[in-house]
Amino acid sequence: MSAREEEKPNERPxxxxxxxxxxxxxxxxxxxRGEYIRLVFEYTGTPYDEVKDNSTLMARITNPEIVGIPPNLWPPALELANGKWLSQTGVIINYLSPKLGLAGYAKDDTDLDEEEKIFLGAKNAQLVLTVLDMAVELHGVHHPVSVNLYYEDQKAEALRSAEQFRASRLPKFFQYFQTVLETNPANKGGKGPFLLSSLTTAADLALFHNMTGVLHAFPRRVKSIQESGKYELVFKLYERVQNEPKIAEYMESKRRQDFGMFGIFRHYPELDNEE
Amino acid sequence: MSAREEEKPNERPxxxxxxxxxxxxxxxxxxxRGEYIRLVFEYTGTPYDEVKDNSTLMARITNPEIVGIPPNLWPPALELANGKWLSQTGVIINYLSPKLGLAGYAKDDTDLDEEEKIFLGAKNAQLVLTVLDMAVELHGVHHPVSVNLYYEDQKAEALRSAEQFRASRLPKFFQYFQTVLETNPANKGGKGPFLLSSLTTAADLALFHNMTGVLHAFPRRVKSIQESGKYELVFKLYERVQNEPKIAEYMESKRRQDFGMFGIFRHYPELDNEE
Known part of the structure; x- marks a missing residue:
C-alpha cells in the first residue's frame, strides 16, 4: 500500500x-452521485472537503434553518465558502465546470466571446444531463416500482425491466455517446477522444463514472457490447480518462470508495442475465 | 371564440x-416537455417558432449532419438563430432564463454582481431540475418496467407503482415546494408566492406546468392533497401563475394543446385509485 493510499479522505467531522x-x-x-462531483475536483486538483454523515444528512439538507433558502431536497449538496448551498448533481457540476475549466474551454481562455462560452457551457450541461439520465434509468432497473420499496420486493418487475434495459436502452446510450464522439471534429487526429471540444470536460468525467458503474453492475452485458465493436470510441474515452494521471492516482487512493449494494450501481447477477 | 383563439400557432412548415x-x-x-419551454417564451412575450413534425423529428435530431455537433438525442430541442442546437429540457430552460429575466433577477439588473447572478441562476436551475425529476417520476408511474413497452403491457406493475406514488412520492414533492415557498423571505408580505427571489422564475413556470399535469393525471389524489391544507402555498403559486395575464391569454389560445394519452401527463383512472 502506497503512502497515498494510506491518506485519509478530506473528511470533516x-x-x-x-x-x-x-x-x-x-x-x-x-x-x-457524489462521485460525479468528486471527479470534477480530483481531475482539476481542486481542494475539497467532504461531510459523510448519513445519520443527519437528510435532516440537515431539508431543514431550511440550517441550509438556507431554498432548502436542498436530496444529497449530493455543495456548501460554498460563503455558507450558501447548492443541490442537484447536474447543477453542481455545471456551476463548477466553467470555474474549473471543464466546460469545453480553458479557464484563462481569451479567444472565445462570452456568448460562445455560454453556448459551450450549455453543451457540456446537455451532455452531463444525458449521462445522468442514463444513471436514472440504471437505478430504475433495480427499482422499477418505487424507490420506497426494497429490491427484493420488486424483483419480478426488475427482471422484466433489466431485460429491456440490456436489449435496448443500454445500447441506445452507447450509440448516442459513440455518435457524439464520432462527430466531434477534434477527435479526427487521433487525439482524445473528447465528447466536446478538444479538452476534457465534466461530461467526459461523468461518462467515465457511468462506465465504471455499468462495468460493475452489468459486466456480462457490457463485455458483449464491447465485443460488438460498435462503440469503440466510448471504451476509448473510458480508458483515456482512467489513465489521466490525477484520475489514476485517485482511483488507487483511499478516497475512492467501492461500489456497494445501495445507490445506483449495484451488481445483481440475475439482472445481468447470469445463472 | 376570440380572435386570439383563432390565431395559428407559430408553426413553421x-x-x-x-x-x-x-x-x-x-x-x-x-x-x-416542450411546454416548459413554451411557457418561458409565452410568459416573457418572446417570439418563437415551432416545428412539430413527428415523422422526421427523431431522424432529424439524431442526425449529426443536420443538427451539428454534438447531436441531440431526444426532443425537445432548441434551434438558435445562428443554426446551433441545444437539447435537454433543463439545459434549454437554464440557457434562456438569464437572457429572458427568469433566473431570479431582472434582465437589466445592475445591483447584483456577476457571482451573485451566477448563484441565483444555479438556484433557479436547481429548482427547475427538481420539477423535472417530479415529471420523470410521474412518467415512471405508468411506465415502470420500460419506456419501450406499452402501458397495457405493464399495467400490473403500474398499479403497484401508482400506489406508492400517491401515498408517498407525490406528497413528498408537494412538501418540498411548500417548504421552499414558506422559507422564501420575499413571500412574507403576501406578495407572490415565488419559489426564488421576488420575481417569477422559470422554476415557477415549470412547477405551474407540473400542477396542470397532476391535476389532469391524478385529479382525485390532488384534490385530497389540496383539502389537507398542508400545501397551500403550492396551490397559491399555481393560481398566481395561471392568472398572470400572458399565461391566462396563452392557456385560452389555440397554441395551448390538451393533454393526451402519450407523454408524461396521462389520466388513467385506475392509477388515481378511481373505480
Missing part, C-alpha cells in the same frame, strides 16, 4: 479546518 | 419565415 472553498455533502459508503 | 430568434422542435399533439 464536526468543526475540523476546511481545506478548500467547497464542501461536498453526500452519503458515506458508495461513490454514487 | 418547411421554409416559412421565422418570427424570432428561437425555434422549438417538439412532438405535435401534447404539451409534454
Amino acid at each position: 464536526g468543526k475540523r479546518q476546511k481545506v478548500g472553498l467547497y464542501t461536498l455533502h453526500y452519503w458515506d459508503g458508495i461513490p454514487g | 418547411g421554409k416559412r419565415q421565422k418570427v424570432g430568434l428561437y425555434t422549438l422542435h417538439y412532438w405535435d399533439g401534447i404539451p409534454g
Whole structure:
C-alpha cells in the first residue's frame, strides 16, 4: 500500500479546518452521485472537503434553518465558502465546470466571446444531463416500482425491466455517446477522444463514472457490447480518462470508495442475465 | 371564440419565415416537455417558432449532419438563430432564463454582481431540475418496467407503482415546494408566492406546468392533497401563475394543446385509485 493510499479522505467531522472553498455533502459508503462531483475536483486538483454523515444528512439538507433558502431536497449538496448551498448533481457540476475549466474551454481562455462560452457551457450541461439520465434509468432497473420499496420486493418487475434495459436502452446510450464522439471534429487526429471540444470536460468525467458503474453492475452485458465493436470510441474515452494521471492516482487512493449494494450501481447477477 | 383563439400557432412548415430568434422542435399533439419551454417564451412575450413534425423529428435530431455537433438525442430541442442546437429540457430552460429575466433577477439588473447572478441562476436551475425529476417520476408511474413497452403491457406493475406514488412520492414533492415557498423571505408580505427571489422564475413556470399535469393525471389524489391544507402555498403559486395575464391569454389560445394519452401527463383512472 502506497503512502497515498494510506491518506485519509478530506473528511470533516464536526468543526475540523476546511481545506478548500467547497464542501461536498453526500452519503458515506458508495461513490454514487457524489462521485460525479468528486471527479470534477480530483481531475482539476481542486481542494475539497467532504461531510459523510448519513445519520443527519437528510435532516440537515431539508431543514431550511440550517441550509438556507431554498432548502436542498436530496444529497449530493455543495456548501460554498460563503455558507450558501447548492443541490442537484447536474447543477453542481455545471456551476463548477466553467470555474474549473471543464466546460469545453480553458479557464484563462481569451479567444472565445462570452456568448460562445455560454453556448459551450450549455453543451457540456446537455451532455452531463444525458449521462445522468442514463444513471436514472440504471437505478430504475433495480427499482422499477418505487424507490420506497426494497429490491427484493420488486424483483419480478426488475427482471422484466433489466431485460429491456440490456436489449435496448443500454445500447441506445452507447450509440448516442459513440455518435457524439464520432462527430466531434477534434477527435479526427487521433487525439482524445473528447465528447466536446478538444479538452476534457465534466461530461467526459461523468461518462467515465457511468462506465465504471455499468462495468460493475452489468459486466456480462457490457463485455458483449464491447465485443460488438460498435462503440469503440466510448471504451476509448473510458480508458483515456482512467489513465489521466490525477484520475489514476485517485482511483488507487483511499478516497475512492467501492461500489456497494445501495445507490445506483449495484451488481445483481440475475439482472445481468447470469445463472 | 376570440380572435386570439383563432390565431395559428407559430408553426413553421418547411421554409416559412421565422418570427424570432428561437425555434422549438417538439412532438405535435401534447404539451409534454416542450411546454416548459413554451411557457418561458409565452410568459416573457418572446417570439418563437415551432416545428412539430413527428415523422422526421427523431431522424432529424439524431442526425449529426443536420443538427451539428454534438447531436441531440431526444426532443425537445432548441434551434438558435445562428443554426446551433441545444437539447435537454433543463439545459434549454437554464440557457434562456438569464437572457429572458427568469433566473431570479431582472434582465437589466445592475445591483447584483456577476457571482451573485451566477448563484441565483444555479438556484433557479436547481429548482427547475427538481420539477423535472417530479415529471420523470410521474412518467415512471405508468411506465415502470420500460419506456419501450406499452402501458397495457405493464399495467400490473403500474398499479403497484401508482400506489406508492400517491401515498408517498407525490406528497413528498408537494412538501418540498411548500417548504421552499414558506422559507422564501420575499413571500412574507403576501406578495407572490415565488419559489426564488421576488420575481417569477422559470422554476415557477415549470412547477405551474407540473400542477396542470397532476391535476389532469391524478385529479382525485390532488384534490385530497389540496383539502389537507398542508400545501397551500403550492396551490397559491399555481393560481398566481395561471392568472398572470400572458399565461391566462396563452392557456385560452389555440397554441395551448390538451393533454393526451402519450407523454408524461396521462389520466388513467385506475392509477388515481378511481373505480
